Amino acid sequence: MKNARPITAFILVIAFFAVFLGTAHAQNPTDLDQLVIKFWPEYDDPRLLVIIDGKLTNPGSELRIPIPQDAQLNAVASADNTGRLLTNDWREEKGANGERILVMTPQFPAFRVEYYAPLVINGDQRIIDFELPAGFLNAKNASIEALLPPSSKEVELDPPADEQGPTQDEAHLFQRALGEVEDQAIRQKITYVNPSGALTVPETTASTGTMLQATPAPVEEPPAAKSSGSSLNPWILLLGAAALALIVGGAVGLWLTRDKDEEDIPARPPSPKRKSKKKATSVRTQPAQSNLDRYCRNCGKEFGPDDRYCRYCGAKRQRIQ
Numbered sequence: 001m002k003n004a005r006p007i008t009a010f011i012l013v014i015a016f017f018a019v020f021l022g023t024a025h026a027q028n029p030t031d032l033d034q035l036v037i038k039f040w041p042e043y044d045d046p047r048l049l050v051i052i053d054g055k056l057t058n059p060g061s062e063l064r065i066p067i068p069q070d071a072q073l074n075a076v077a078s079a080d081n082t083g084r085l086l087t088n089d090w091r092e093e094k095g096a097n098g099e100r101i102l103v104m105t106p107q108f109p110a111f112r113v114e115y116y117a118p119l120v121i122n123g124d125q126r127i128i129d130f131e132l133p134a135g136f137l138n139a140k141n142a143s144i145e146a147l148l149p150p151s152s153k154e155v156e157l158d159p160p161a162d163e164q165g166p167t168q169d170e171a172h173l174f175q176r177a178l179g180e181v182e183d184q185a186i187r188q189k190i191t192y193v194n195p196s197g198a199l200t201v202p203e204t205t206a207s208t209g210t211m212l213q214a215t216p217a218p219v220e221e222p223p224a225a226k227s228s229g230s231s232l233n234p235w236i237l238l239l240g241a242a243a244l245a246l247i248v249g250g251a252v253g254l255w256l257t258r259d260k261d262e263e264d265i266p267a268r269p270p271s272p273k274r275k276s277k278k279k280a281t282s283v284r285t286q287p288a289q290s291n292l293d294r295y296c297r298n299c300g301k302e303f304g305p306d307d308r309y310c311r312y313c314g315a316k317r318q319r320i321q
């Protein structure tokens with residue numbers, strides 16, 4: 001027992017260094033060539049949609065992005081060479097003060113993180129107070145964009161935007177170039193009033209389903225173990241199995257139908273596993289949007305079924321002529 005104390009102290013010292021080194025390593029900011037942070041409040045949901053697009057300087061780097069405590073992740077993806085977004089693995093860690101940190105190693109250099117966060121509402125006023133703390137991302141070229149609903153008024157950005165106005169359409173697009181960002185926090189405050197609470201894109205059922213819920217969707221294994229040990233009549237077992245198959249089949253069918261609706265939404269990209277199915281379904285154009293462009297005329301990225309603006313460049317979606 002006499003030696004227990006020095007050994008404990010030794011272990012503590014080792015543990016301290018392990019934690020210290022681990023933290024120090026984790027705090028290294030990731031280098032990006034490009035970073036665009038987009039704020040789309042009251043877009044297709046009364047909340048604030050935050051879209052973080054970036055491009056790694058060194059492919060294969062790990063990324064750490066702090067997200068608000070009450071954020072609901074909507075997409076964690078990386079874009080292949082054709083620009084198609086594919087669901088990317090990610091995990092969450094707790095920061096030193098319990099903050100949520102999204103950790104991902106993008107499969108391709110271009111990545112996207114989307115989340116919804118509550119919008120601070122004070123009467124008719126909407127308040128966005130964003131901060132990406134220093135120590136997570138360095139970018140050679142960073143910018144901020146805000147797309148506000150057409151009914152928004154008295155818009156103020158702090159720091160101010162470089163470009164603004166009711167751009168291609170009635171919605172309000174603001175842009176601010178930050179240039180190079182290194183070892184510094186990115187802050188943006190936006191206030192505006194929206195008395196009617198009208199969204200940029202009216203709410204639909206399709207827009208509320210989240211990719212992260214749809215992606216794993218493992219069909220639960222039939223509880224075979226439960227019935228195997230019982231002394232039930234084999235016919236009842238057979239009937240039960242048939243009923244179960246119907247239920248599971250129905251659930252899978254439902255899931256597949258829902259999946260189809262979501263597959264054309266760039267923000268909720270199909271996982272690589274589901275890609276083969278995409279070929280069959282993408283030929284069909286959804287009737288509601290058959291007269292609208294499928295691809296952005298400005299940047300060439302694919303629109304989601306309900307998108308009125310490009311989620312990449314903010315350009316308005318046009319009608320096919």
Ligand SMILES: [Zn+2]
Pocket residue numbers: 296297298299300301310311312313314315
């Ligand atoms: Zn575009």
